[in-house]
C-alpha cells in the first residue's frame with residue numbers, strides 16, 4: 001500500500017511535554033487527558049485520547065482538525081464544562097503554587113475557575129435571552145467571587161468598554177444585538193474575571209467574514225493588553241495562521257503534530273497536516289493549490305486501528321504504520337510529530353502547494 005518504502009524506523013527520543021520553551025514555567029499543562037464517550041452499554045471510545053501539551057503565558061495555541069476529531073471535547077474538559085475520564089490540567093497561577101484544576105473541589109475550584117474561562121462558538125445559544133447584557137457579563141464574577149455591587153458595576157462597565165460595547169447596551173437583552181455584538185458580549189463575559197487562560201471554541205466560525213476579522217483583532221488587542229493566554233479551537237486554517245503562535249493538529253482524538261505556526265505551515269511533519277494545508281482556500285484566482293485528497297474513510301471511533309490512526313488514509317504509510325502507533329516526538333526545535341517517518345518525509349508546506357496547474361497528488 002505504500003508509495004514510499006523506508007527500511008528503518010526513526011530513532012525514538014524520550015518524550016517530553018510539547019511546549020515552545022519547555023524550560024520556562026507553563027501557565028497550563030495538559031497531561032495525558034482522555035475523554036471517553038459510550039457508543040453502547042459495553043463499548044466506549046476516546047474522543048480525546050491521551051493528549052498532552054503545555055501553554056506558555058501570553059501565547060495563542062490553536063487546535064485544528066476536521067469535524068469530530070475531538071477539539072471541542074478537549075476544550076470542554078480543560079475548562080471542566082465536562083468531566084475528563086482521566087488526566088490532569090496543571091494550572092500555575094501568577095502568584096501561588098501549581099494545582100491540578102481537574103481535581104479541585106469547593107472553594108479552591110471556585111478560585112481557580114475564574115482564571116480559566118471559555119468563549120463559545122454560537123453567540124445565539126450561549127447567551128441567556130432572559131438576562132440583560134449586564135447580568136450575562138456579571139454572572140461569572142458573581143459565581144466565583146464575593147464582590148460589592150458598586151465594584152461589580154465598575155468591573156462590568158470596564159470590560160464592556162474594552163470589548164467595544166456601549167454602557168447603554170448593558171441594560172438591553174442579547175436578542176437585540178447582531179452576531180458580532182453578541183460575540184463581544186461573550187468575550188466580555190469570559191474576561192470579566194480577569195482570567196489567565198481563555199479557551200475559545202470556534203469563537204468566530206458563526207460570524208460573517210468581515211465581522212470575523214474585527215473579532216479576531218479584538219482578541220489580539222485584548223491579549224496584548226491583558227496578557228491572556230488563548231487555546232484557540234478552530235477549523236479555518238487561514239485564521240489560525242494569522243492568530244497563532246503555535247498550532248496543534250488533532251486526528252481522531254490525538255495530537256498528531258504540534259509546532260510553531262510558521263514551521264507548521266512552511267514545513268509540516270505529518271502527512272495529515274499536509275492534507276489539511278492543501279484544503280486551505282486560495283484567495284488568488286491565478287494560483288491553483290495542489291489539493292491532496294486522502295484515500296479511504298476516517299476509521300469508525302469504535303473500531304480504531306491499532307497502529308497509526310491515519311495509516312489507512314496516508315499516502316506514505318508502510319507496514320510499520322499499520323502495526324505500531326507512533327508517539328509525538330520532537331523532530332525540530334519545538335516541532336513535534338506523531339509520524340514514524342517525520343524526519344524522512346519531505347512534505348509540502350502551504351507555499352509549495354500553491355502551484356499553478358499542478359496535478360492532484362492523491363497517493
Ligand SMILES: Nc1ncnc2c1ncn2[C@@H]1O[C@H](COP(=O)(O)OP(=O)(O)OP(=O)(O)O)[C@@H](O)[C@H]1O
Nearest residue numbers: 037038047065066067068069070071072073074301
Ligand atoms: N456528549 C457526547 N456523547 C457522545 N459522543 C460525543 C459527545 N460529544 C462529542 N461526541 C463525539 O466525540 C467526538 C469528538 O467530538 P467533538 O465535538 O469534540 O469534535 P470537534 O473536533 O470539536 O468537531 P466539531 O468541529 O464538529 O465540533 C465525535 O465523534 C463526537 O460525535
